[in-house]
Amino acid sequence: MPRAGLDPAAVIAAGAALADEIGFANLSMGLLAERLGVRTPSLYKHVASLEALRRGIAVQAKRELGATLSRAAVGLSGPAAVRAFADAYRRWALDHPGRYAASIRAPEPGDEEDLRVSTDALQILYDVLAGFGHSRSVDAARVVRSALHGFAALESAGGFGLPDDLDDSFTLLVDTLVTGLSADERGVTGNRAGQA
């Protein structure tokens, strides 16, 4: 019987590709083994468990997303950088739905590698928002991340009722962020709600 020539990286890469096709939540050891032309238990020579596979895909996805975002924003600053970042984020999520779902997982406490790639990806956003001169850029980053994640999640899950004009909606989302964060930068934040 010939060897399949697998290694952990190949298994994780194939898992990521399969997750993009069938959904991260539907990923199973059996399906991945079939895809790789191997029996299910053989995968355990390369990944410790389904959970470890998922974690591996997550780390890899965070790396890839980070690299993509970094490439998209390089050489830009201010609103243009935010727009480029946002467009790249949305496109990547749409092109890699399985990886994207994986990339959202919070690192397990104590998982240094996962923590590192997560932080690295977030750092890009901090850099992009630096041009806005926010005093608390943590908050600004969370705002942008929430908005982009929410849109990407709803879009890739088909959560928006009507399929039409999502591009326009996304443009308005980014315009809103840019306008709103710029206004905040200028100190126009003084209108809090009663219960906040």
Added chain:
Amino acid sequence: MPRAGLDPAAVIAAGAALADEIGFANLSMGLLAERLGVRTPSLYKHVASLEALRRGIAVQAKRELGATLSRAAVGLSGPAAVRAFADAYRRWALDHPGRYAASIRAPEPGDEEDLRVSTDALQILYDVLAGFGHSRSVDAARVVRSALHGFAALESAGGFGLPDDLDDSFTLLVDTLVTGLSADERGVTGNRAGQA
């Protein structure tokens, strides 16, 4: 052997409560049966399948969320309505993580009841945003929904690295939405990115 006195509504309600405790994705027929003091197969007298249980929880969750949001925004308009809506949304998601995860599921095509409760909940947001006089309120609703869902999803999944000051971040998010959408209302939308 005494009867447990279950019916579909009781099973779904217990399922929703259990999902809030252990996570919507971890919900299983076995755990729910144990919770209800009954053997697993007995649940099938009340719900057709695990998938049907999930769908039932989703529909119920959408109803509850809709009612909560409606109550929060009643009597308010403009920015105050948006802030109240946003706060109620966040709080409900935080208080009912399992239900919230369920509420995000898009209705299956042809599921009229699910479609109806989904549309009803969305309608509240349209009403809240009506005060902003947007020409395309579909887009405005998507912007707000994306932002709120993104924040709620990241918060309830522990997706934000640092646990501190999430209240401040959320306030900035809502401020950004209100400011940005108000600016857009005044026609300040003319700054599109090159690739949009």
Added chain:
DNA sequence: GGGGCTGGCTAATGCCATTAGCTTCTTAGC
């Protein structure tokens, strides 16, 4: 060209969803 690690395999376990088929409780009609 042989020894050992590596990466495949089959077989077996245990959990979960689901179905079949039995039994008992409840209740409506008398």
Added chain:
DNA sequence: GCTAAGAAGCTAATGGCATTAGCCAGCCCC
């Protein structure tokens, strides 16, 4: 009250999945 029927529980069985144990062949280094 008695009974017949349907509802709601149960045990047993099936099949899929993750995982483990233990076997064997290929590859590589000497």
